[in-house]
Amino acid sequence: MNVYRREITTPLTEEKVKQLKAGDFVYITGTVYTARDAAHQRLIGAIQRGEELPFEPQNQIIYYTGPTPTRPGHVIGSAGPTSSYRMDEMTIPLLKLGLKGMIGKGVRSQAVIEGIKNYKAVYFAAIGGAGALISECIKQSETIAYMDLGTEAVRKLKIERLPVIVAIDCCGGSLYEKEIQYKCNEN
Amino acid sequence: MRELHKEEIILAVKEMCITINYQLSQDVLHAYQAACLKEESSLSREIMENLIKNADIARERDLPLCQDTGMVIVFVEIGQDLHIAGGDVTQAIQEGVRQGYREGYLRKSVVKDPLIRENTGDNTPAIIYYDIVPGEKLKIMLSAKGFGSENMSKTKMLKPSDGIRGVEDFVIESVIQAGPNPCPPIIVGVGIGGTLDKAAYLAKKALLRPIGKYNELQHIQEMEKRLLEKINNLGIGPQGLGGKTTAFGVQIEVFPTHIAGLPVAVNLNCHISRHTEKVL
Structure with a gap:
């Protein structure tokens, strides 16, 4: 497999997203926000109640x-990705608000893949x-928010050339799909 | 009767918690290096190279190998002629974990109630299994289990007639369903026999074995080798993004069981596979 290496900077516009293809090795520079299980529950709660989010x-x-x-x-401290599937059911409302990228590890649900297509977003796998x-x-x-959640609080990070792989493109x-097919052919 | 002061236990547990989270063990490093040579696609090789780099950075820059520094599981063998002085052995182990996670800047990932989910703030309690054995030593086998891999573990009560084939199919099926989530290349711990709980216990204990060390029973060793080959032919690869190295090892432990049953448990471990042991 040929690996394409790309450098991208945030914010992630639709134009930038469209250039990324599954399998590309990408270095991200700019700003990202951290949120995992507990923070997602709060973000979704805030969206449902029509409250302002800690970041746009x-x-x-x-x-x-x-x-x-x-x-x-x-x-x-150490800051690698956690498994993304646990956020699957809390992802679409954020995509609706214009979220363009997610960094995690592992497979996503079919609903999230559809959401990524519909809202022209991208899912990156960092190295677990x-x-x-x-x-x-x-x-x-x-x-910047939910300080009481400790490690699960929302942080604003400035990153420089964080290495990720495009796992699901827009x-x-x-x-992952490619590999599953590969497996079936092998057996 | 030999005497061991609880302070020695506290210190040993504390040091073990810190060491396994900062230093990749030699057996795992060798497995990374072997995978680097074996991987053919530039993507899977790059991932393995990055994991080796990660281990170097962790050691040199005082950063844990992974942000999930795990829930601590301790297997303790207590010699029946040993007297532990100064206090309760369980409390000593928990105190060691508490101190290790605080002083080692390790993540506190344990919640007090599985439903209310309030963090205990010190990564306790650790899960402790005791065995009383002959002698006057205390052996501590400790691992810090991340939940990316723990969540992908499975157990099934097979029928005796399912036999070897049934067990192997279940192990393979578990690895396929886990896919990229347990952070492959993984170590596959398998417990066969006993009861529901015993099989799960054996699967967890099997993960403490160094990579490359096989079960001494001939038919089990053959099964370990056969399963490893089948798993590595699945093509899941490093991080589940394709490749030849899906697992570093399959480690099986067995125990007598009932005429009506064939319990099997599969406990997966991520590529960091934090485990160590110490005899006091």
Whole structure:
């Protein structure tokens, strides 16, 4: 497989999203927001109640991570991706508000794949279990909401060349799908 | 009767918690290196190279290997001629975990009630299994289990007639269903026999074995090798993005069971596979 390497910067416009294809190796530079299980429940609750969100999702990227505590003198602790499927049922409302990218690991539901297609978004897989390597790409970290959630709070991160792989592109092309077919052919 | 002070247990558990979260064990590092050589696509090779780099950064820059620093599971073998002085052995282990996770800047991932979900704030309680054995030593086998892989684990009560084939199909099916979620390349722990709980216990305990160390029973060892080959032919690969290395090892433990049953449990571990042991 040929690997295409791309550099992208946030905010993630539709134009930028359309250039990305499943299987591309991408380095992201700019701003991303962290949110995992508990933060998603709060974000969705806020959307349902019509409340303002801690950040405007339009053209932004959410990173599913819950970092380890920050050592003195460090920007952040280890901060790799968590499994994305647990956020599947809480993803569409955010895509509706213009969220353009998600970083996590592992498969997504069919509903999320449809959502990614409909709202022209992209799903990136970061390398699970590479939390130390990813931590080095994070240059600033600020907790902006849900402080009481500890590791699950929403953080605004400034990142520099965070390595990810396009797992599902805006046409619904999925790197995981390809592999499943490959497996079937093999058997 | 030999005496061991609880402070020694606290210190040992604390150090073990920190070490396994910052330093990749040698057996795992060798497995990473072997996978790098075996992988053919540039994507899967790049992933394995990044994992080796991650281990270097973790060690040199004092960052845990992964942000999921796990729930601690401890298997303890207590010699029946050993006296533990100064206090309760369970409390000593929990205190070691508490100190390790605090002083090691490790993530506190444990919630007090599975439904109310309030964080305990110190990563306790650890799950502890005790075995009373002959002698006067205390052996602590400790792992920090991440839940990306734990969530993909399964158990099934097979029929005796399902036999070897039934067990192997269930293991393969579990690995396929887990796909990229448990952070492959994985280690597949399998418990066969006993009861529902015993099979799950054996599957977890099997994960403590170093990669490349097989079961001593001939027919089980053959099954481990056969399953590993089948799993690596699935093509799931590093991170589930395709490749030749889906698992580093299949580790099976067995136990006598009832004439009517064939319990099987599959406990998956991620590629970091944090585990260590110490004899006091």
